[in-house]
Amino acid sequence: MTPRAVCTIDLDALTHNFGEVQRLVGPDVRVCAVVKANAYGHGAVPAARALLRAGAHALAVTNIDEAREVRGAGIGGPILVLSGVEPAHANEAVRLGLVPVVWDAAHLRGLAGEIAAGSRLPVHLKFDTGMRRLGADDAPGLAAVARELQVPVEGVFSHLACADEPGHTSVTQQLRAFEDAVEAVEATGLRPGIQHLANSAGILADPRTHLDMVRPGLLLYGCLPPPWVGELDLKPVMELKTRILHVKTVPAGSKVGYGWTYETTRESRLAVLPVGYGQGYPRALSNRAEVSLRGGRAPVVGTISMDHTTIDVTEIEGARLGDEVTLWGGTHGPDVMDLATRAGTIGYELLTRIPRDAPRIYKGKNE
Ligand SMILES: Cc1ncc(COP(=O)(O)O)c(C=O)c1O
Numbered sequence: 001m002t003p004r005a006v007c008t009i010d011l012d013a014l015t016h017n018f019g020e021v022q023r024l025v026g027p028d029v030r031v032c033a034v035v036k037a038n039a040y041g042h043g044a045v046p047a048a049r050a051l052l053r054a055g056a057h058a059l060a061v062t063n064i065d066e067a068r069e070v071r072g073a074g075i076g077g078p079i080l081v082l083s084g085v086e087p088a089h090a091n092e093a094v095r096l097g098l099v100p101v102v103w104d105a106a107h108l109r110g111l112a113g114e115i116a117a118g119s120r121l122p123v124h125l126k127f128d129t130g131m132r133r134l135g136a137d138d139a140p141g142l143a144a145v146a147r148e149l150q151v152p153v154e155g156v157f158s159h160l161a162c163a164d165e166p167g168h169t170s171v172t173q174q175l176r177a178f179e180d181a182v183e184a185v186e187a188t189g190l191r192p193g194i195q196h197l198a199n200s201a202g203i204l205a206d207p208r209t210h211l212d213m214v215r216p217g218l219l220l221y222g223c224l225p226p227p228w229v230g231e232l233d234l235k236p237v238m239e240l241k242t243r244i245l246h247v248k249t250v251p252a253g254s255k256v257g258y259g260w261t262y263e264t265t266r267e268s269r270l271a272v273l274p275v276g277y278g279q280g281y282p283r284a285l286s287n288r289a290e291v292s293l294r295g296g297r298a299p300v301v302g303t304i305s306m307d308h309t310t311i312d313v314t315e316i317e318g319a320r321l322g323d324e325v326t327l328w329g330g331t332h333g334p335d336v337m338d339l340a341t342r343a344g345t346i347g348y349e350l351l352t353r354i355p356r357d358a359p360r361i362y363k364g365k366n367e
Pocket of ligand 1: 034082159198199200201215216217218219
């Protein structure tokens with residue numbers, strides 16, 4: 001079977017980006033590398049391995065399924081489970097050495113009630129400081145329950161809602177709310193352990209949010225949350241490539257693709273790519289994106305369909321069947337964050353939409 005889209009993942013770039021984040025936060029701040037959602041589409045296992053080797057203190061995944069995959073590959077290190085662990089999986093979490101996130105006292109009781117005598121399941125407590133998603137409203141109440149149940153609390157944290165909007169007042173508000181929550185927790189007699197707040201945008205937005213540990217995802221994969229620039233020398237980790245499936249010449253005035261949303265203004269050479277939204281190349285990029293090939297750029301013309309995308313290669317000398325085309329990433333391809341903006345979405349969505357079964361080729365000495 002010929003793969004239609006192939007992701008090349010540069011593990012040296014991932015390691016480099018980790019180093020950039022560590023440099024920015026300084027050596028005393030730990031880095032918990034977020035590898036959830038298949039490491040933002042990059043492949044959880046190779047990414048986790050490279051990031052731990054690079055010096056990550058811990059990994060963060062969404063749920064026990066993702067943790068199983070990482071541990072199943074023989075990868076060590078602390079694993080924070082951001083969406084928590086069901087009480088029914090408490091003992092498996094102990095065996096796997098996981099650190100579930102807990103934000104609800106009843107859930108904590110359920111978890112503690114399942115843990116076999118003599119076992120230990122450390123947790124991080126999550127407080128709501130403004131995201132209004134997961135997080136306890138009553139931080140000291142949750143801490144008191146953890147104390148009562150003698151559950152080891154290794155850390156406490158919260159999540160920033162608007163750090164990607166430079167100067168947004170919520171960052172300071174959430175930082176203050178978090179500091180208040182920690183103070184209230186300490187007043188219950190519980191030691192809060194590792195304190196953390198910042199995602200990628202938080203790391204860039206305000207060094208006061210770095211605390212004991214930061215939790216970057218996006219930055220590690222070489223993407224700067226817009227509109228940030230400068231500060232970090234990041235390298236793209238993923239390159240998404242395909243090959244030309246068909247080339248044809250059409251006269252001026254030809255209408256192209258579903259809905260005839262594009263019309264040629266001159267005789268044109270069109271190339272059809274064997275990828276579409278079914279392979280994670282968003283339909284919203286119809287008539288809005290460029291791809292790179294043979295050292296040049298070619299526009300996407302017409303509507304992107306499930307399995308095919310048409311590009312205009314009139315200006316690309318010698319373009320022919322089988323030519324390699326970069327949809328995004330690498331050193332010359334379009335920037336995934338820019339494409340996401342053109343598609344009216346965010347880079348996270350483009351990266352995580354690439355099907356899990358799309359071939360991923362790893363390069364770099366961390367391979
Ligand atoms: C709780 C938590 N921390 C950190 C991150 C990493 O975010 P980013 O990729 O923006 O750094 C996420 C991602 O959504 C998250 O949910």
